[in-house]
Amino acid sequence: MKMSEMLKGGAAALVLAATAACGASEAPKPEAEIASQIELPEIEISDAELEGNPFRAEWTGTYGVPPFAEIKDEHYMPAVKKGIVEMRAEIDAIVNNPDEPTFENTILALEKTGQSLDKVIRVFGNITNTDTNDTLNQLEGEIYPMLTREQDAVTFNPKLFARVKAVYDQRDRLGLDEQEARLLELTHRNFVRAGAGLPPAAQAEIAQLNAEISGLTTTYGQNLLNATNAFKLEITDPARLGGLTDDFKNAVKVEGEDKWAVGLSRSFFEGFMSSAEDRELRSQLFDGYRNVASSGDYDNGPLAIKLAQLRAKRAELMGYKSHAHYVLEQRMAHTPEAALEFLQKVLEPGLKRAAEEQADMEQIAGHEILGHDWWFYSEKVRQDKYAFDENQLRPYFQLDATFDGAFEVASRLFNISIEEVSVPGWNPAVKSYEVKDAATGEHLGLFMVDMYARSSKRGGAWMSSYRSSSDMDGERIRPIITNNMNLVTPAAGQPTLLSPTEVETLFHEFGHGLHGLLTQIRYPSFSGVYGGPDYVEFPSQVMEHWWSEPQVLAMYARHHQTGQVIPMELVDKMNNASTFNQGFKTTEFIAASLIDLHWHMLSSEEAAKITSARDFELEVLRKYNIPEIIEPRYRSTYFSHIFAGGYSAGYYSYLWAEILDADGFDAFKQSGDIFNPEIAAKLKQWVFESGGLRETDELYRNFRGSDPGIEPLLRNRGFGEPSPAEG
Known part of the structure; x- marks a missing residue:
């Protein structure tokens, strides 16, 4: 998760974002025995350095949109430094307030901190995702560790946590409305889960781990972007473009040259793999995709191992069996064991269907198919069984x-x-x-x-x-x-x-x-x-x-x-044809989800023994009988969801959420009106408008009236009915 999301809600959300870190409850020690373990360097920033900086001006444009044309690379760091200085002062004002802690002078005040820093980081985080360059890449390596340090300084400020806890302890007597009570609950919870109640030595070690993790995740993401851009499948013989549509060929034509270049964007990849008749070229692109960032200067394998080791160590310091156990404690699955059990329930029919799909393809191909053949021959089967070609759409x-x-x-x-x-x-x-x-x-x-x-x-x-x-x-x-x-x-x-x-x-x-x-x-x-x-x-x-x-x-x-x-x-x-190829799609997704969970279920002792990311993956895939012909949707070297984003131990969530979405849409279908106004009003009120007002289980039940079942999910994937081959 980028800091732009971490800072959502000011310094309070620095703590909220530490749900990506760790935390277990322990009674705070007396102030005389505890001091913040984060030593913050002084930051000096002059008015002259900020002169003309658009982040220091009020944005008066339409809808408050940032003045993108005015923002230059050199504006980010001075504005970040000034924002940090201001946030520190805001935190100090809360901590040193002589009045007794109240909701207004502590919780609400904390929610309002860091707004000038948030203003910068949201733009920085978005632009580095959409229009990055070498300067911004370097700034990421400098800015994000700074922000992680500031986050930890807030989390491990004993006087601040003491004030938060004092308000929380009297929560039933404060007469708060629902949203105020929820803000108090979440602020306290996330301080605790971030480690605010731990001994000073543990806090210091966690802060060090957080800094290392921040740097590694930034490097991982940059490696992946660089490795992706470095690969191009170049084609100089137009005779080898058979099967590709004119639109696709025009899109990959190199301007001013008689050649075509296909990159690793998923849209390019799937389009080429589904249509290109040249088997050798499909093999080359397939290998380029699955081996990206797995060797050379941009090798993410060692980084994946190190991140798993650091996260495992951090979780143990917090009193958890693993990083996955920490993360899932606050998720709907609650434990990684429950997530694995769920995945296996869906994987079993997925593997069975995938075997049927492979047999159908090999019958059409007339030979054994390999991984780089799947997309191509699955389209042939689709056309044969359903007289349907997606390009018609x-x-x-x-x-x-x-x-x-x-x-x-x-x-x-x-x-x-x-x-x-x-x-x-x-x-x-x-x-x-x-x-x-x-x-x-x-x-x-x-x-x-x-x-x-x-x-x-x-x-x-x-x-x-x-x-x-x-x-x-x-x-x-x-x-x-x-x-x-x-x-x-x-x-x-x-x-x-x-x-x-x-x-x-x-x-x-x-x-x-x-x-x-x-x-x-x-x-x-x-x-x-x-x-x-x-x-x-x-x-x-x-x-x-x-x-x-x-x-x-x-x-x-x-x-x-x-x-x-x-x-x-x-x-x-x-x-x-909507359930066609669901065996493959289900298996490749679950394979990646299993890799994610097993990386993050490692104890620190187990993680320390891992020497090869690829060997670790293969061990996981063999354990669940994932056929070699089906690659996991993501290998560890390009699994940015879990190693550079906020989905560590959580990639399974897309499938878990499918229980909810299949069951939720079923409500509309059963009513006979996919725009049923009564159901839509509940969906709007309890899901799209409510944010985190209540626990997620409760929000869903308020919308649907009951907990979801897995049957609509299986039915939507075609696993609750005869397979296309059987049908």
């Missing part, structure tokens, strides 16, 4: 029209309006939309999208924010939310046409965006996107269900040239 999924469809779904469900507005973005590719309450016209937030791949941008798709929502002291601030994807840039003058998978991803990330936009929580610490990944992925994944509904397709899926609505015959073929 692309002309009906033009990017802007698909956004219109997603916006229409959200408008019908949540009674909002979404209109494009002219706002200068961080890149010329960015588009912006204002989101309003349709009934009152109230501004709910700004939604900014950055859809195309480029070398300065990290891979994948994600949601982030430039500003959180809050409503403190009568100042109502609404969020600025972003969605990012890595679509192939079309040739000049050509439309951006999406695959079904890319349409689904667009709806997914928009679901995250809505979670951030619709929030009605007044404290940034738990407004918007809040909760562990096994819940946070529910709002995004439930939105995926609407894109392929015939009623919804009729709204937006029109041929980009003729305007013809997508034919129902094609929709039926698509839906009939």
